Amino acid sequence: MNKLVAVGTVAFDAIETPFGKTDKILGGAATFIGLAAAQFEIDTALVSIVGNDFPSDYLDLLSNKGIDVSGIEIVKNGKTFFWSGRYHNDMNSRDTLVTELNVLADFNPVVPQNYRDAEIVMLGNLHPLTQLSVLDQMDKKPKLAVLDTMNFWMNSALDDLHKVIKRVDVITINDEEARQLTGEYSLVVAARKIHEMGPKYVVIKKGEHGALLFHNDNVFYAPALPLEEVFDPTGAGDTFAGGFVGYLAKTGDTSFENMKNAIIFGSTLASFCVEKFGTERMINLSKAEVHKRLLQFRQLTQFEIELT
Amino acid sequence: MNKLVAVGTVAFDAIETPFGKTDKILGGAATFIGLAAAQFEIDTALVSIVGNDFPSDYLDLLSNKGIDVSGIEIVKNGKTFFWSGRYHNDMNSRDTLVTELNVLADFNPVVPQNYRDAEIVMLGNLHPLTQLSVLDQMDKKPKLAVLDTMNFWMNSALDDLHKVIKRVDVITINDEEARQLTGEYSLVVAARKIHEMGPKYVVIKKGEHGALLFHNDNVFYAPALPLEEVFDPTGAGDTFAGGFVGYLAKTGDTSFENMKNAIIFGSTLASFCVEKFGTERMINLSKAEVHKRLLQFRQLTQFEIELT
Numbered sequence: 001m002n003k004l005v006a007v008g009t010v011a012f013d014a015i016e017t018p019f020g021k022t023d024k025i026l027g028g029a030a031t032f033i034g035l036a037a038a039q040f041e042i043d044t045a046l047v048s049i050v051g052n053d054f055p056s057d058y059l060d061l062l063s064n065k066g067i068d069v070s071g072i073e074i075v076k077n078g079k080t081f082f083w084s085g086r087y088h089n090d091m092n093s094r095d096t097l098v099t100e101l102n103v104l105a106d107f108n109p110v111v112p113q114n115y116r117d118a119e120i121v122m123l124g125n126l127h128p129l130t131q132l133s134v135l136d137q138m139d140k141k142p143k144l145a146v147l148d149t150m151n152f153w154m155n156s157a158l159d160d161l162h163k164v165i166k167r168v169d170v171i172t173i174n175d176e177e178a179r180q181l182t183g184e185y186s187l188v189v190a191a192r193k194i195h196e197m198g199p200k201y202v203v204i205k206k207g208e209h210g211a212l213l214f215h216n217d218n219v220f221y222a223p224a225l226p227l228e229e230v231f232d233p234t235g236a237g238d239t240f241a242g243g244f245v246g247y248l249a250k251t252g253d254t255s256f257e258n259m260k261n262a263i264i265f266g267s268t269l270a271s272f273c274v275e276k277f278g279t280e281r282m283i284n285l286s287k288a289e290v291h292k293r294l295l296q297f298r299q300l301t302q303f304e305i306e307l308t
Numbered sequence: 309m310n311k312l313v314a315v316g317t318v319a320f321d322a323i324e325t326p327f328g329k330t331d332k333i334l335g336g337a338a339t340f341i342g343l344a345a346a347q348f349e350i351d352t353a354l355v356s357i358v359g360n361d362f363p364s365d366y367l368d369l370l371s372n373k374g375i376d377v378s379g380i381e382i383v384k385n386g387k388t389f390f391w392s393g394r395y396h397n398d399m400n401s402r403d404t405l406v407t408e409l410n411v412l413a414d415f416n417p418v419v420p421q422n423y424r425d426a427e428i429v430m431l432g433n434l435h436p437l438t439q440l441s442v443l444d445q446m447d448k449k450p451k452l453a454v455l456d457t458m459n460f461w462m463n464s465a466l467d468d469l470h471k472v473i474k475r476v477d478v479i480t481i482n483d484e485e486a487r488q489l490t491g492e493y494s495l496v497v498a499a500r501k502i503h504e505m506g507p508k509y510v511v512i513k514k515g516e517h518g519a520l521l522f523h524n525d526n527v528f529y530a531p532a533l534p535l536e537e538v539f540d541p542t543g544a545g546d547t548f549a550g551g552f553v554g555y556l557a558k559t560g561d562t563s564f565e566n567m568k569n570a571i572i573f574g575s576t577l578a579s580f581c582v583e584k585f586g587t588e589r590m591i592n593l594s595k596a597e598v599h600k601r602l603l604q605f606r607q608l609t610q611f612e613i614e615l616t
Contacts, residue, residue: 089493090493185397185398186535186536186537187534188534188535188536189536189537206517209514209517209518210517210518210529210531212534218607219534219607219608220607220608220609220611221518221531221534221608221609222611223518223529223531226494226495226496226520226527226529227494227496228494228496228497229494229497230494257612260611260612261611261612261613264611264613265613291615294613294615295615298613298615299526299527299528300527300528300529301528301529301530301609301610301611302609302610303528303530303568303569303572303609304565304568304569305569305572305573305602305606307599307602307603307606
């Protein structure tokens with residue numbers, strides 16, 4: 001088993017979907033990553049920042065899942081990062097209604113001393129320089145550094161983004177972002193160009209169409225479970241990433257073959273995340289439910305053609 | 309082994325893509341279906357119509373692949389159906405430049421006497437009443453009737469389309485068409501509604517995102533092989549369908565489990581079809597190439613999670 005350290009936002013979200021709307025609820029990339037990784041009962045620490053308006057109940061909730069929260073700085077007289085968004089009817093696109101950076105504006109992540117030897121580092125979506133600072137604090141190059149990012153940083157901090165891309169082993173990115181980052185429409189060609197930027201492994205997330213894993217000339221394609229309805233997509237990508245790194249940390253095996261399994265676990269957990277608002281489904285997710293859905297994933301994708 | 313009869317167009321196509329353009333070349337749904345099915349060395353007959361401008365070389369080409377062409381009517385003083393289209397840069401959408409129905413306007417398909425006992429009937433994209441007339445000519449209800457159709461008939465002949473949908477076992481349809489036919493965005497819900505219209509099996513084609521097979525509460529999801537470039541998508545859907553029915557005819561097994569394999573064969577053959585203009589790649593496709601790509605498909609999708 002490997003230790004996992006994940007940096008990202010711990011936040012308030014307010015979400016509107018065609019199914020309803022929420023007040024400020026628990027959200028943030030690190031929150032979703034942590035809750036997904038917690039399924040594997042590994043040693044996970046979150047590195048983040050909140051204000052003193054952040055309920056201690058939320059921190060307790062994470063602690064009770066076995067997540068180390070000593071790296072979550074609480075700023076006195078500060079307000080927690082707040083995001084609000086409204087999803088369109090197709091649930092594939094959304095408008096951001098509010099972004100209040102608050103304490104996130106001055107976030108200098110500090111990795112707890114006892115996690116600076118973590119084998120696996122997950123860099124959740126943040127400014128690339130913030131992500132870099134976490135890598136710099138590690139005692140040595142981790143066994144596996146995984147980067148999540150988004151088009152916002154491509155538009156506003158591309159040079160810095162390239163610095164962090166260069167130093168990670170795995171990047172997770174959605175299809176449109178892969179196209180933007182490389183200027184290539186074909187995802188096969190885009191993945192090759194991203195390989196050349198640094199990461200040996202490229203994970204391209206395609207939402208309801210699943211996820212691709214590229215490693216040199218090897219490709220793995222995990223479909224998403226077809227769902228009757230997507231209730232709230234918020235956090236699905238972070239949950240996917242959390243499941244991916246959580247499984248790798250649990251097994252301690254970062255080979256391409258094992259990453260296939262990690263992708264399946266990530267997809268499985270993400271398929272739960274979207275069933276309720278925010279973190280609700282992930283907080284109340286049992287091992288038995290996960291196991292049952294993994295069997296569904298196997299049914300969904302496995303076939304038995306005899307090839308001689 | 310089962311006999312296969314397929315009805316559809318045999319046509320001239322003229323195609324423009326970002327990679328180049330063709331003069332009038334061999335095309336048509338039945339042509340692509342036949343060439344794909346020919347990979348399985350089964351007893352296949354095509355039912356179609358052409359004009360006397362149709363080169364006998366093309367008919368010989370089909371015959372030499374072991375396809376029975378006695379059901380392809382040749383109209384003296386008639387002109388062959390002609391379609392011309394231009395693909396956009398993303399290769400996912402196209403404009404129709406020319407549609408000359410010609411002999412297709414008065415097509416009354418006649419199933420050759422010795423194929424009226426065929427176990428498998430493939431109804432390629434045509435007016436629903438033309439498709440129905442083929443079903444009516446069969447000696448008895450075939451073991452498996454498979455329908456392909458498109459949004460054009462939903463807009464122009466919906467009542468007739470429902471008549472044929474009611475009488476088939478399998479429908480192949482793309483994602484947008486499934487949504488249009490049912491008014492449902494979720495493909496899971498759309499498939500359930502299509503089940504209620506008649507077909508026990510619903511195949512939803514998602515192009516570069518693969519294909520889904522629904523049967524009651526069972527789902528199978530075959531990804532498409534990620535390709536470096538799509539040269540010409542024309543005929544990919546028909547090739548998929550031809551591979552699907554060809555494999556089912558070859559194995560004589562129309563169970564859900566075996567349909568998974570049929571979907572994989574269909575996807576595999578479609579992945580070749582798009583590599584060259586029109587039928588070029590399918591005409592020059594060896595068994596060894598198909599076998600190699602099936603192994604790639606297995607690599608692409610199969611994983612080994614131990615689930616107790």
